[in-house]
Amino acid sequence: MNQTDLEKNKTVIARFDKACIEKNDKKALDELVADHVINHAARQGASNGKESFHHFLQLLHSGLSDIKVEILQQVAEKDLVVTRKSISGMHTGNFMGVPPTGKAISIEAIEIIRLENGKYAEHWVQSNLRELLSSLN
Numbered sequence: 157m158n159q160t161d162l163e164k165n166k167t168v169i170a171r172f173d174k175a176c177i178e179k180n181d182k183k184a185l186d187e188l189v190a191d192h193v194i195n196h197a198a199r200q201g202a203s204n205g206k207e208s209f210h211h212f213l214q215l216l217h218s219g220l221s222d223i224k225v226e227i228l229q230q231v232a233e234k235d236l237v238v239t240r241k242s243i244s245g246m247h248t249g250n251f252m253g254v255p256p257t258g259k260a261i262s263i264e265a266i267e268i269i270r271l272e273n274g275k276y277a278e279h280w281v282q283s284n285l286r287e288l289l290s291s292l293n
Contacts, residue, residue: 162232173225180217190275197281219251254292
């Protein structure tokens with residue numbers, strides 16, 4: 157894989173972040189996520205396929221407004237892209253069982269995406285989401 161391919165892979169992640177996370181663009185999600193994707197970050201017992209991405213974005217957008225994603229660092233090697241990012245927004249709706257607080261919040265995450273043919277094929281993430289939710293209660 158050459159440098160141009162690695163940059164293209166990084167661009168796929170940036171496009172997902174802007175179109176899907178910030179704007180909840182379901183069409184873009186369907187274009188950028190493979191039908192056979194495995195989401196290793198899905199809740200135990202829940203779907204870990206493409207539907208898990210739709211479900212998370214529904215939860216995110218029902219609980220937060222003015223969502224912005226900032227890519228802080230990104231490294232690509234072969235078919236993997238590692239991204240450290242911050243997802244921020246206003247907690248204006250019910251978010252994963254937590255009633256709105258009106259507070260500005262930030263989810264800090266490091267994710268690993270394996271791409272196939274320019275689409276998400278596997279997804280892993282570590283974030284501060286649990287700690288954030290408990291601090292809102």
